[in-house]
Amino acid sequence: MTEVAYIDRPSRALYFYAILYLGFLYIPVLFLPMFSFNDNIYIAFPLKGFTTKWYVEMFNNQPMWAALNNSLNVACVSAAIATLLGLFGAKAVTRYRIPGEKLIIFVIMLPMVVPYIIMGVALLILVTRLGFDLSLYTVTMAHVLISVPFAMATLIARFEGFDQALEEASADLGASPLSTFWRVTLPLVFPGVLASFLLCFTISFDEFIMAYFLAGTDPTLPIFIWSQLRFPFRLPGVLALGSLILVVSFVVVFISQWLRRYRVEKTQPGI
């Protein structure tokens, strides 16, 4: 058992590399909050002094609030629909033997690897050919499409994680399929449902490429930010807004990831 320790042998070099790597991941993003408190219209060193005026400026920006409202609506609705579809889909592929299951899962997971611009353009053509106006509804539709794979993946893992015998026991004891679902399945998969909703919410909230093609006159928040990036004097305001978004989405994603991996045995249903 001496050489087996290979796996456990701590490697200083690798540890050092891992810290550097995390630095590469996080430090660039941290410049945004840093400069958002800098009392200078130009984003450059040296730092001039502490100010919160960019936050105040953002706070008084009416179009920003409208865009934020649009984004929250789109994200909530698309996340709810995607999670519901993911719930049906995950239950189907984990509980029933379906012919062609691999092909079906492949099709559902496809949006993960198709460039967003392709799907955005294709939806744009469909919507205009049908004669519909571009609106927040079309953006919502697009966001459901790209969120479903993530919802499915999250929920399939959850469905695979608990004992199917619990559902069978419920049926044996005379519960109808609906009440089995409501009182056994749903409480068991609930952390997955919540994780899926939060994940889909953040995906939609941040999505720009498809929204840019599909939004009509009402912008979502990323579209609003994009429009601000053209004006140098707007950049500090974008930094302030961006910092707030970063903080909120870090918290939301952290919760969703934690829920996703929250162990099944810790959540026996309190029926």
Added chain:
Amino acid sequence: MNETTIEVSALAPSPTSWGRRLYAWYLRSDALKGFALLSPTLLVMGLTMLIPFGIMVTISFWAQIGFEFDTTFTLANYVEAVEQPLYQGLLLRSLAISGTCAVVTVLLSYPMAYYVAFHVHKHKMTWIILMTVPFFTSYLLRVFAWKVILGYNGVINSGLKGLGLIEEPLAFLLYSPTAVVITLAHAWAAFAILPIYISLEKIDRSLLEAATDLGDGPVKRFLGVTLPLSMPGVIAATLMIFIPTVGDYVTPTLVGGPDGLMIANLIQAQFGLVNNWPMGAALAIDMMVVVAAISLLYIWLTRKITEKIA
């Protein structure tokens, strides 16, 4: 599946209407119940992905006349996409940028994934979450962060100037293909780490012990056991970065400059300023076909090579 048998037997003695028989058949058939549950999801995917894609293919064979389409079948868009040097140049550059980015990101991420898979024992979940969280924060803002860092008066230039290391800002940092590669490598890092990590985590540790017992040194063991077994993760990571980044237009627009523009910028322009949708559709399909061909070739090649070695 006890519920099924109970209900079916309850129904069976009364051989009445077709509806009931159908219902009984439905209850007996696992596949049908599965499909019924799947149908809303499949319907939505069909409506928002497969049908739009079909229409896009159709339109790519049309022509744009002012604000109308000429619906007579033509291959002109594809001929132009292939023959026009500008279009071909942009496509090649996009493939080069995305390919470089995929390779760089995978090479940088492999040791990280390896570290977490083999050397982290406590708080593994925390490490995984730490690696994934930045990926789900605003893409636009992460790209913008690099503009702030690489810019003419950005973090690097103003920092170096402040330290007295340079007189004039380094102009080559921003607005170049290199800037696009760096930014994309940062933005897509999580897509490289996770697949590699999962494939490393799956490796049966006793295989490593066996290799050690048979006298393999660390290097030989890595090349002979760990690396080949983690290849599926490496392949998945490469493709999950390569394929979507080819179609990115945010990064090239913000940090690419004229020399860093990519094919997606052109496609976007066809649906915007240029207003030639059939051409845009043809370019998008051209891009997809080339990307799919390269990906399949890559999967085939790596499989051949792994087989040869193993």
